[in-house]
Amino acid sequence: xxxxxxxxxxxxxxxxxxxxxxxxxxxxxxxxxxxxxxxxxxxxxxxxxxxxxxxxxxxxxxxxxxxxxxxxxxxxxxxxxxxxxxxxxxxxxxxxxxxxxxxxxxxxxxxx
Amino acid sequence: xxxxxxxxxxxxxxxxxxxxxxxxxxxxxxxxxxxxxxxxxxxxxxxxxxxxxxxxxxxxxxxxxxxxxxxxxxxxxxxxxxxxxxxxxxxxxxxxxxxxxxxxxxxxxxxxxx
Numbered sequence: 124x125x126x127x128x129x130x131x132x133x134x135x136x137x138x139x140x141x142x143x144x145x146x147x148x149x150x151x152x153x154x155x156x157x158x159x160x161x162x163x164x165x166x167x168x169x170x171x172x173x174x175x176x177x178x179x180x181x182x183x184x185x186x187x188x189x190x191x192x193x194x195x196x197x198x199x200x201x202x203x204x205x206x207x208x209x210x211x212x213x214x215x216x217x218x219x220x221x222x223x224x225x226x227x228x229x230x231x232x233x234x235x
Numbered sequence: 236x237x238x239x240x241x242x243x244x245x246x247x248x249x250x251x252x253x254x255x256x257x258x259x260x261x262x263x264x265x266x267x268x269x270x271x272x273x274x275x276x277x278x279x280x281x282x283x284x285x286x287x288x289x290x291x292x293x294x295x296x297x298x299x300x301x302x303x304x305x306x307x308x309x310x311x312x313x314x315x316x317x318x319x320x321x322x323x324x325x326x327x328x329x330x331x332x333x334x335x336x337x338x339x340x341x342x343x344x345x346x347x348x349x
Contacts, residue, residue, distance in 0.1 A: 132275070155334055166239075166325060166340035167278075174334050213277065217336045221285060222268055222293065227277035 125150040125216045127197075129226035136204050137234050144199040144229050146214030155217035156197040158188055160210050161228075167213065173197060184208070209233045237262045241326050241341035248313070248320070248348050256311045256344045258326035266331040267309035268338065271295060272323040281324075284309055285331050313346060321348045 128147045136142050148154050155174050159167040171182025178190040188199045197214060211230050215223040239260045248254045260267065266285045270278040280293030284303040298317025303309055309328075313320045323345050327338040 155336070157337065159340075164323075164343070164345070166241075166342045167327075167338075168340075169337060172337060217333070219333075221266070221291075221331070221336070222280050222283050223336055223338055224280075225270075225278040227275060 124224065125154060125218050126224050127156075127214045127216050127226040129212075129214055129229050131229045132227070133230045133232065135232040135234060138206050139203050142199075142201045142204045142208070142231070144212050144214075144231070146197045146199065146226060147195050148197060148214075148216050149195070150216060153192075154197075156188075156190065157215040157217075157223065158182065158186070158197075158199045159213045159215060159225075160184075161213065162210050170199070170212075204231075204233055206233045206235070239326055239328055239339055239341035241324075241344050243344060244342065246344055246346045248346060250348055251315045253312055253314050254320075254346065256313070256324055256326075256346070258309045258311065258341060259307055260309075260326075260328040260339075261307060262328055262339060263306075264328035264330055264339070265306070266329045266336070267303065268327045268329075269293075269299070269301065269309070269311045270325045270327065272325060272343075278325065281311065320346055322346060 157172045158170040214226045242257045268283045269281040282301045284290035300312045326341045329338045
């Protein structure tokens with residue numbers, strides 16, 4: 124089955140610094156990839172998705188992600204992090220059209 | 236407003252009891268899903284349904300049951316057979332088919348066994 128790996132369990136960045144969260148996928152064909160964000164005790168909100176076409180995808184809240192087939196990666200980036208970005212971030216891949224497989228998540232801490 | 240409603244937000248259960256978590260959506264989505272979330276484990280698929288009166292087991296279905304009698308509703312029952320039911324449960328819905336599985340999530344139900 125298709126799967127994703129998020130290598131970083133926790134990441135700490137200073138407010139105003141740039142951010143990159145890593146996601147690697149395992150899938151033979153072109154994957155359908157997603158990034159979600161979760162605030163504590165809440166559901167998940169979609170940040171952005173990649174299906175095809177332009178490999179640089181823009182999302183909400185100033186986030187973007189780049190699909191790199193050669194590296195099997197779909198890393199999430201933000202140029203300048205705000206304290207409100209502190210949350211859990213999940214990468215996901217569509218599993219043959221019936222559900223999403225999620226990574227284990229990366230917890231982002233933003234320091235003043 | 237369209238969305239997914241899960242209730243209750245918090246639920247306490249005694250060992251040996253069954254408990255049912257509610258999930259309702261008004262997005263007119265065909266597919267609905269139940270995920271379980273534990274710290275450090277990400278989201279794991281319990282059950283999913285692509286159409287009314289049909290559902291399929293996900294990766295961790297043991298100890299759980301579901302029904303899909305209406306398009307809008309997909310309740311999850313946590314049975315006494317589930318050995319470690321304390322977790323955060325998330326319901327989601329989407330359109331179905333390749334490229335249509337962008338999932339919309341409810342706010343979750345936190346179940347605690349006491």
